[in-house]
Amino acid sequence: MSMKAFLRGHIGGLTASALAAAAWLYSPALQAADYTRYHTYDELTAALSGLAKAHANLAKLVEVAKTREERTVWAIEIASPAGRPVAERPALFIAANLEGDQVIGSAIALHVAESLLTGYATNADIKERLDEHVFYILPRVNPDAAEQMFAPPESGRKTNTTKYDNDNDGRMDEDGPEDLNGDGVITMMRVKDPLGPYMIHPDDARLMRRADAQRGEAAGYAVYWEGVDNDGDGFINEDSPGGVDLNRNFQHKYPYYQPDAGPHMVSELETRGVMDYLLERRNIAAVITFGGSDNLIAPPTRRGEHAPASVIDLVEFANQSVAGARDVGVFRAPAGRFGGRGGRGGGRGGADAPGGRAGGRGGQRPTPPATTVDARDVEYFRTISDKYRQLTGIRATPTTRIPGGALFEFFYYQFGVPSFSTPGWGLTAGPSGGPGGAPGGGRGAGQGGPGGRGEPGGTGVPDLPASGTAAFDLRLARWMDAEKIDGFVAWQSFEHPTLGAIEIGGFRPYAIRNPPAAKIADLGKSHTEFAVYLSSLFPNVSIAKTAVTNHGGGLFRIRAEIENSGFLPTSTAQGVRSRSVKPTMVQLGVDPADIVSGAAKTSFFQALDGSGRRETYEWIIRGKPGATVTLEVVSQKGGTDTATLTLK
Numbered sequence: 050m051s052m053k054a055f056l057r058g059h060i061g062g063l064t065a066s067a068l069a070a071a072a073w074l075y076s077p078a079l080q081a082a083d084y085t086r087y088h089t090y091d092e093l094t095a096a097l098s099g100l101a102k103a104h105a106n107l108a109k110l111v112e113v114a115k116t117r118e119e120r121t122v123w124a125i126e127i128a129s130p131a132g133r134p135v136a137e138r139p140a141l142f143i144a145a146n147l148e149g150d151q152v153i154g155s156a157i158a159l160h161v162a163e164s165l166l167t168g169y170a171t172n173a174d175i176k177e178r179l180d181e182h183v184f185y186i187l188p189r190v191n192p193d194a195a196e197q198m199f200a201p202p203e204s205g206r207k208t209n210t211t212k213y214d215n216d217n218d219g220r221m222d223e224d225g226p227e228d229l230n231g232d233g234v235i236t237m238m239r240v241k242d243p244l245g246p247y248m249i250h251p252d253d254a255r256l257m258r259r260a261d262a263q264r265g266e267a268a269g270y271a272v273y274w275e276g277v278d279n280d281g282d283g284f285i286n287e288d289s290p291g292g293v294d295l296n297r298n299f300q301h302k303y304p305y306y307q308p309d310a311g312p313h314m315v316s317e318l319e320t321r322g323v324m325d326y327l328l329e330r331r332n333i334a335a336v337i338t339f340g341g342s343d344n345l346i347a348p349p350t351r352r353g354e355h356a357p358a359s360v361i362d363l364v365e366f367a368n369q370s371v372a373g374a375r376d377v378g379v380f381r382a383p384a385g386r387f388g389g390r391g392g393r394g395g396g397r398g399g400a401d402a403p404g405g406r407a408g409g410r411g412g413q414r415p416t417p418p419a420t421t422v423d424a425r426d427v428e429y430f431r432t433i434s435d436k437y438r439q440l441t442g443i444r445a446t447p448t449t450r451i452p453g454g455a456l457f458e459f460f461y462y463q464f465g466v467p468s469f470s471t472p473g474w475g476l477t478a479g480p481s482g483g484p485g486g487a488p489g490g491g492r493g494a495g496q497g498g499p500g501g502r503g504e505p506g507g508t509g510v511p512d513l514p515a516s517g518t519a520a521f522d523l524r525l526a527r528w529m530d531a532e533k534i535d536g537f538v539a540w541q542s543f544e545h546p547t548l549g550a551i552e553i554g555g556f557r558p559y560a561i562r563n564p565p566a567a568k569i570a571d572l573g574k575s576h577t578e579f580a581v582y583l584s585s586l587f588p589n590v591s592i593a594k595t596a597v598t599n600h601g602g603g604l605f606r607i608r609a610e611i612e613n614s615g616f617l618p619t620s621t622a623q624g625v626r627s628r629s630v631k632p633t634m635v636q637l638g639v640d641p642a643d644i645v646s647g648a649a650k651t652s653f654f655q656a657l658d659g660s661g662r663r664e665t666y667e668w669i670i671r672g673k674p675g676a677t678v679t680l681e682v683v684s685q686k687g688g689t690d691t692a693t694l695t696l697k
Contacts, residue, residue: 114322128183139334147296149194154339158188160573205558213292237555245271287371297454348434353422425622443475465624536560588687589615638679
């Protein structure tokens with residue numbers, strides 16, 4: 050079965066109970082898109098346009114960027130126009146498909162948008178959210194790369210169409226993949242090679258693992274991507290078409306000098322457009338991105354660190370075959386010389402480079418940028434993760450990676466708001482209790498969580514060895530078998546023009562990043578519930594209590610209590626540290642000269658925890674009995690409130 054047939058043809062499997070449960074969101078059937086298949090750019094654009102036209106009172110379609118191939122990156126903005134100006138309301142930002150091969154995120158984001166619009170008239174929770182807040186949804190940030198999914202051969206390409214010299218030979222895109230056996234997908238080649246470090250996995254002959262000499266295991270295999278060495282440099286498929294993975298092109302932990310990260314931060318038309326869009330919308334209070342990293346299925350540890358990635362070793366083995374291509378012909382300085390790493394870019398380096406020296410005045414080492422979630426923010430992330438797993442039923446991740454240059458991390462570390470990433474789906478339990486069972490049955494699907502203690506990420510399968518031994522490959526293959534998913538191309542013999550007798554096969558490129566399309570509707574429903582839940586947690590600042598006391602002689606005491614009744618604080622601890630969230634303003638509408646004592650006319654506080662926490666302000670002012678005074682509170686993420694006080 051071709052990958053296209055896999056993605057478009059899995060349309061069964063929605064249970065009667067799942068369909069009945071969808072009534073939580075809406076009674077009429079969704080109309081904008083067919084959620085039994087994945088959509089091309091034209092289909093997605095038509096669906097978004099149809100939604101914006103059908104719900105013109107609630108939705109607006111905005112162009113965020115134009116790609117090199119002249120496709121538009123669309124945002125659909127959803128809010129009720131009545132009441133507070135939309136630009137002043139706390140917003141939930143949702144972005145998907147930054148990595149070109151993760152199209153499930155686009156499908157879920159579109160479903161969320163449509164569910165919000167169709168549910169406004171019938172669902173009280175949705176109506177309340179759209180009356181008070183705004184949703185900014187970008188279903189497909191990388192349309193050029195995503196379009197490759199619908200054109201043969203299917204290669205699982207993440208990157209956009211920016212040309213890039215991946216092997217540092219002065220040429221671009223000259224050694225891409227070839228579909229040697231004509232099956233319509235780019236998979237892997239395994240080759241008998243006495244110098245190769247890999248062996249056929251003893252538990253599943255489809256898989257490969259690194260041989261362990263200490264256990265007496267013989268190796269004898271090499272693994273490559275399917276294709277030939279077009280440019281004769283000794284590497285196969287090291288310089289494929291396209292160049293930049295957009296979810297590695299943003300400004301936090303940017304992976305310098307990595308070919309897929311681009312020539313510099315925010316170098317791409319798509320990422321520049323997204324950044325311009327975001328900087329004009331500082332009312333964004335929380336973020337969900339659908340992509341290759343995760344902090345929802347497996348939340349940050351209590352030290353604020355990411356859980357380990359779920360890595361497909363067979364893919365990593367093929368990647369390793371071209372890992373050294375960029376270094377050929379590069380003269381490197383010895384480690385530490387000139388205070389840098391050597392290699393591309395020369396030798397200055399930073400404070401974190403081997404041999405580098407910290408800058409700063411007087412020999413003081415500058416404060417390094419934060420790379421872990423602040424301890425004061427961790428429990429917010431973990432609480433929200435618990436609810437995510439409850440609503441979606443997802444307990445074990447598909448393949449994931451540790452982020453670097455990812456949009457969601459930029460949002461937390463630089464924008465200062467709670468920011469979440471998820472693949473949007475997971476490995477569910479099979480009939481025999483296989484991968485993806487409830488927490489508590491195993492080591493955690495690559496999450497590192499001690500499943501036996503009930504930590505998130507348990508898989509229901511016995512402990513398996515660590516990465517390099519195809520631990521996750523086994524879980525993934527068993528899950529596909531249990532779900533009857535045609536996600537692995539059986540190895541077939543082939544006579545390679547230079548390598549001789551080889552086998553071609555491996556995981557289908559899009560099957561490892563996306564579930565069967567039949568699962569979209571259920572995933573869309575549960576993620577709409579989560580989006581509505583997350584937006585209900587926004588800080589909500591109000592003037593909770595006021596009192597005016599007449600002291601005679603034209604003097605009045607005004608006392609006010611400012612409350613945050615939301616769950617989230619008005620700023621995360623990281624937002625305070627990075628100074629990226631404006632302090633909340635409390636302003637009394639009097640002439641400053643009329644304030645005798647107490648607080649200033651305009652006061653600020655950096656952050657106020659939620660769940661009813663309050664700040665108190667007092668003023669003694671001069672005034673006339675019967676006069677009115679306006680009190681205003683403005684919070685960048687928590688909204689605004691005003692009160693009119695009468696001096697009496």
